[in-house]
Amino acid sequence: MGEFGVCYYLIGNGSFGAVYEAKCGLDSIAMKVSTEEEDLQIEAATLQKLYYSDVSPKFHFTGRYGPYHIIGLELVGPDLELLRDKAAWKSFKRHTLVRVTYQAMKCLEAVHKMRIVHRDVKLANFAVTLPTNPENRVVVKILDFGLSHNYADEDGTLREDSRNLDLRAMKYASHDVNIGCDVMPKDDICQLSFAVIYASGFDFAQQLKLPAKQLLDWKQELIRKPEDTLPHQTKFMLPFFDIVGELDDVRPINYSLIKERIQACMPEIDVASDLILTEDDGEPLLV
């Protein structure tokens, strides 16, 4: 119990801090607490830019407590890593996977529209909203802008990141980032495609343990020949992987076409239809 009768519960742990739920009566918010001032400032500024896009938790305030920097933000529900972990066979069902991919793609589209690259796209950095309606409908939101970067000015001039982060060693980075290229929007989408493979039940953690060269080759093959490289449980999403493989840093990204391709992965359902957060044996289940 903290000041003013506020209760704090730990809900997430990160590399440099933690995320708490702060509960005061019926009101709850999330508080992200970190020792990394610059990353948190960038995150706060990015969340403010994205406030009206509705693809990230709403920004409430920033503050400081001793050595800790704090962001108060909208509390969301479970993240996709946890939901995958709780799902049977540690995989989303196909109809859930295509809807999740569609919504995650919409998040990236809104982020890129602001000339921001996220650079840390993974299941743990997407979460569903808290259900506030009787049908438990939820939407996917994108979290954690600590590594994000405003990569271009309004006139399109590319901007350097003064933090000089070396993202080459990031195992789940895209092939191009691993070989030293700057992260551009297509690399966020490529990281999303890895998250999709993981969400389909593939043991991606094991894949990441491959020697660096082998892992790099696999990523390249995924771009060149997704039909031969995709694990069997993700093959039905070939139309999506085909278009991800065609993306480059020169031509503008056609987000509508990518969303059409996600729809083509499962024509029998509407991929833009609602996700429902329900429970199975007391565990959260996304359908």
Ligand SMILES: Nc1ncnc2c1ncn2[C@@H]1O[C@H](COP(=O)(O)OP(=O)(O)OP(=O)(O)O)[C@@H](O)[C@H]1O
């Ligand atoms: N607004 C929020 N509402 C509820 N839970 C949240 C919220 N933001 C983050 N979380 C939870 O906390 C976890 C860690 O959050 P986040 O990724 O922002 O922190 P981080 O310190 O940057 O983590 P990492 O270093 O692992 O990337 C998330 O995976 C999610 O489970």
